Amino acid sequence: IEIRRVELRRVRLPLVHRFRTSSHAKHELEHLLVTITDSSGATGWGEIASPSGPYYCAETVESCWAVARDHLGPLVLRTAWEHPAELAAVLGRVRGNHFARAGFDMAAWALWSALRNLPLAEALGGTRRRVAAGVSLGIEPSVDELLEQVSARVAEGYRRVKLKIAPGWDVEPVRAVRAAFPGVSLQVDANGAYPNDEREIFRELDRYDLLMIEQPFPPRAFVAHAELQAACATPICLDESIEDVEDLVTAVRLRACRILNIKVSRMGGLTHAVRAHDLARAEGLPVWCGGMHEFGIGRAANVALSSLPGFTLPSDVSGSDKYYARDVTTEPVRCESGFVTVSSVPGLGWEPDLFFLEECTVDRI
Ligand code: OSB
Ligand code: MG
Secondary structure, eight states: OBEEEEEEEEEEEEEEEEEEOSSOEEEEEEEEEEEEEETTSOEEEEEEOOOSSTTSSSOOHHHHHHHIIIIIHHHHHTOBOSSHHHHHHHHTTSOSOHHHHHHHHHHHHHHHHHHTTOBHHHHHTOOOSEEEBEEEEOOOSSHHHHHHHHHHHHHHTOSEEEEEOBTTBSHHHHHHHHHHOTTSOEEEEOTTOSOTTOOHHHHHHGGGOOSOEEOOSOTTOHHHHHHHHHHOSSOEEESTTOSSHHHHHHHHHHTOOSEEEEOHHHHTSHHHHHHHHHHHHHTTOOEEEOOOOOOHHHHHHHHHHHTSTTBOSOBSOOOGGGTOSSOSBSSOOOOBTTEEEOOOSBBTSSOBOHHHHHHHEEEEO
């Protein structure tokens, strides 16, 4: 496969509900969409779902734009490949910049699976026909507003609820949600907001029958996570800490977590996400697919990835409507009774809405 044309678009969508984490609040998002076209005119779409500022990881929309334009795009235009993993190996000459690389790797998988007439899920080794959908709820102005959110999502059928926590917004909202929804499958995500020696808050959270505590400490704190995991019954799940398979080996050897969140973006693409899945599965570590508020293109890739056999916990693959009034695909990703159906259409499985994209594209190259 030889790529003749690479297009980057910067696309802006408003969020239906403001989302706040331990580090930042958002009411609209800008992601980059990557289109690659081969010599036969076939195209593949990918999404670079970087947050706008460097608070989740080091990348930003601006850094992704620059690295995609100056390094990844040119590399893709001069590399011939037979399988997406070959292109991923070449993209790996660029250090770090996983979100930017993920957009190109995703586009390569979308194109390759379409050319082979295979649904993306099948091309990746997926076995599930539908995936369990969980929902991630941001920090709300009050516990009452949080309870309203939980109530609405549980009524929609989501299989589990994740609450963002941060110092000052942890035990109280968890206690309130647990009291109001005793049967709901509940987990928390701190996005690394606690100092490495914090134990008391987690001792308390240990009492609320949580499915997991995600990323309590900063990304590089493998030892602190291992010490906390040894001291608490609730499984620790790592997100920001795991950027590649080497990080996962470190976490497994140190017993720093019992669950892994795999994000296509954070791992640097589907190729690396599948490798992380394979290793976790061999080590008996359950995984689920995390999200970055993806638009329909990235969301489609998340659904396909979640169909792999090791994804035994509900993923953050909510329906498009949880985030966007209108998505960039002709059909939104739909969550029905807590499940998203895996597409059986060859390629990505969802089509870009080219007319709507004209309206929400703010820059292109
Ligand atoms: O840590 O999982 C996270 C969104 C932005 C940055 C980090 C995270 C998240 C989410 C959103 O939790 C999950 C989703 O896309 O539904
Ligand atoms: Mg997380």
